Amino acid sequence: MQKSYKVFNSAEFADRNAEFERVQAILQERNRGGVIFEGERGSGKTTLLFELYRRFHEQIEMKPFLISLFPYSAPEFESNKNIWINSERMFQKEDIPNLLNRITRYLEIDFIETEDRDFQKDYFARGLAYRASKAVPILLVDSIYECPDDVRTELEKYILTPILASERVFIVLSGRGKRPIWSRPELQTAEIIELHPLTEIFVKEQLEKMKSTRAAEFQQIAELSGGYPLIVRILGESDKALITALNDAIDIIIQDTLPENEREGKRYLETRSQIEKLSLVDIPFRIPDVEDYLYPNDPEQRAQANQLFNVLLASRILRYEGKGYQLNQSIVHPVRKWLALKQHSEYRNNLDQLKRVSQKLQEEYPSASTWYQRMVPTDLITAQH
Amino acid sequence: MFAERLDDLPGKCVFMEPAVRGLSAFGFAFDPFEHLDSTKDAHLQEYLVIPKAVEIALSDQPVAIFAQPGGGKSALRIYASNFYKDSRGVRFPVTYIPETYSTETNFHFEGMNRSLARAAFMYLVSYPDLYFALGSENKQKLKRLLLEIPFGLDFNLHALSESRFVSDLEQALGVPAFSGIPRLDRTHRQLARELEKESSSKPLSLENCFELINNAFGAKSIHILVDGLDGFMETRSSQALTTWIEPLLNILDRWDQGNNYLKFFLPMDISDAPALVNLSAVRSAALIWDDNLLAEVVRRRVFVASSGRFDSLDAISAPDVRNVELTLVRQLGRKEKLPRQVIIKSRSLLRALIVSGKSEISSKHLFSIGELPYAKVL
Secondary structure, eight states, X not given: OOOGGGBOOGGGOXXXXXXXHHHHHHHHHOXXXXXXXXXXXXXXXXXXXXXXXXXXXXXXXXXEEEEEOSSOBOGGGTTXXXXXXXXXXXXXXXXXXXXXXXXXXXXXXXXXXXXXXXXXXXXXXXXXXXXXXXXXXXXXXXXXXXXXXXXXXXHIIIIIHHHHTSSSEEEEEEEOSSOOOOOSHHHHTOEEEEOOOOOHHHHHHHHHHTTOTTGGGHHHHHHHHTTOHHHHHHHHHOOSXXXXXXXHHHHHHHHTTSOGGGSSHHHHHHHHHHHHHHHTOOSOBOHHHHHHHHSTTOTTHHHHHHHHHHHHHHTTSEEEETTEEEEOHHHHHHHHHXXXXXXXXHHHHHHHHHHHHHHHHHHHOGGGHHHHHTTSOHHHHHHHO | OHHHHTTOOSSXXXXXXXXXXXXXXXTOSSOXXXXXXXXXXXXXXXXXXXXXXXXXXXXXXXXXXXXXXXXXXXHHXXXXXXXXXXXXXXEEEEEEOOOSOOOOXXXXXXXXXXXXXXXXXXXXXXXXXXHHTSOHHXXXXXXXXXXXXXXXXXXXXXXXXXXSBHHHHHHHHTOOOSSOOOBOOHHHXXXXXXXXXXXXXXXXXXXXXXXXXXXXXXXXXXXXXXXXXXXXXXXXXXXXXXXXHHHHHHHHHHHHHTTEEEEEEXXXXXXXXXXXXXXXXXXXXXXXXXXHHHHHHHHHHHHHHTTTSOXXXXXXXXXXXXXXXXXXXXXXXXXXXXXXXXXXXXXXXXXXXXXXXXXXXXXXXXXXXXXXXXXXXX
16 A cells, blocks of 8 residues: 555645745746756655646646655556656666656657667767757656666656757756766756755644644644644544554654665664654764664674664665764654663663763863764753653 | 874775775875866866856857966866756857967958867767758758867768767767767767768858857857967967957957857966956956965865765864865965966875875875875876
8 A cells, every 4th residue: 555655745735935936937037957856855846846846737838747756656657758757666777768768759850760678869969969859858756866876866857857958958867875977067057946844834734734633732743743744644643542553653654765685673673762762863974983882892893883874874764964964864863762762771771881981082082072972962961860 | 103094995995905905094085286277177067166257158158267287277167068068058158269370351250160170979969860850941051150179070970880889980070979879870870870871061151150060069159278389379479369259258248239248268477458448338257366265276176086975174184184175275376376276286296195105194294294295196
């Protein structure tokens, strides 16, 4: 059965006026360009892209085409020809010739036909580059950062780059985590719009549009969810106690990103437990900074930490920024709220262990002691007391 | 000490000492500071930093870009060529680098004819089916255009029939293909046969070649990138250089009207030459570097070489070491503030790190960079 949070429903869409205005302004100011929405897991990038697509689709002078790279569904666009969407599986490299065929036909582009399927995608791409059309093509690609590198480079080579050869064109992308290495300058210098969580008033709006029975609890839901639309949705749909619903939301937000063999059973419980610990670290961290905290007294702590970090990096819920790694805020926020609400002994132990590690690092690196002092979240310590 | 810290890596983590594993011990997939010659750099398109002022090199107009030796002229020229190539020939790139020196009136135009023939040949190799769809007049004209190709058309058609990969032809002609087709197949052999059979008389004039590229290939503009004049400057005065390129300056306007744009990559010494300054048809800009831009040159390379896992050498530095790139740039003298110099500096830093066997850059590394032969260590 399709999970409700993987279905687009325009009637439930809330806020994002600033982002729409920005995109509209770019379309008016420039002849061509690229816009990338960046945001944490559950910040609403996908729904924003679908809503943009819906609005462009209603404008005659626009020729939008939406490519959804991960399983998703949008019943209201089922009969549209200008969309690539699959509710069952991810987009694959082998889909590119068919996708190109669909885009070129939608944009009414002439292309040379050849027998070889591999060669044909080059001719499609050439057709895209030579396109002559009065309407402005707008290509929207969802979750392009997260797709495998080989898929992204092929998409860039055969679709994004040739389409960018046109005089008037716009590309709107969305992505989470590590930025890819683009070779096209329009993508390297694309305008990045960061998607922030919803404010309390728009959490209320979202709950009302969802017709949630919990609309009256919007303040508490805004506080627990941090305003991340995906978490708001899960809390709003749940009939369980809020703390239990929040726990479910954390599972969903983590599990969906993990490799399949890591999503269930003991392995998942271990990963989740370590994510909870890492959520308490208040500075970007390095592996040696946290290995003793994550795996105290374990002779294999280095190998264990490496393995965990590789899983989290591949899942893009961890990324390197500046001087160290950081977990997605859309995970850190609800996890901290949930831990604080639960207040069990393990949580207090974790905080104590983190304080010890922080102290040890301050002694090891005296010139970076101020940095390591900030490792322990002061607000949580205060709350604990 | 370093064994304890070795897998403090921003990506996949390993237990091996830097002296053995070189840069891979620090999470680099390749050495981002290996190439000073941009023609040999496979990653240029991914990490070249282009100062705002010289973005005009990618625009539809005649342009002159000036820079000091080591200032990034050739890198920008290669970048521009790849940028146009990626348009699948909508904006058709032709690279012209004079091979010798001559004051003959037609010297440059004949050289450009050869460059254009080379590029047109690679275009046909990239899209062979396009040729079969052309009318007989265009086919005949194409054959005439190709007569100017270096090593002769017969040699190149033979290579087209006998080679298995497009890269063989790319290497022989020094021109990249326009499409992503990796192998040569029976369509290419058919192309070779048809071109061989096609009758031909004398070569086409350069301006007729432009017209043909527009009509047969559908190019909307042709961009002729003129580079490689630095070597010439070493032996002759800047006045002589200006005089040498004067036939090209005189034709700028006329070519511009047909959407054929000359783009010069010139030494800074002639940026104030009256022949160029007074030329309204050409837009000029200088490649000038400030500290932040030079730091960005290093950061972009680090980002790409680490496969996007981190974007600063800070990531492989001790916790108390910050802004490694800016520190390196500030160590350069005023006249040294060029990409080549900061690349050399970064290379020396990494070399010193590897030689020391440490797992992270310390203040000591940063402020005492030696000049030992880095390549040997790697």
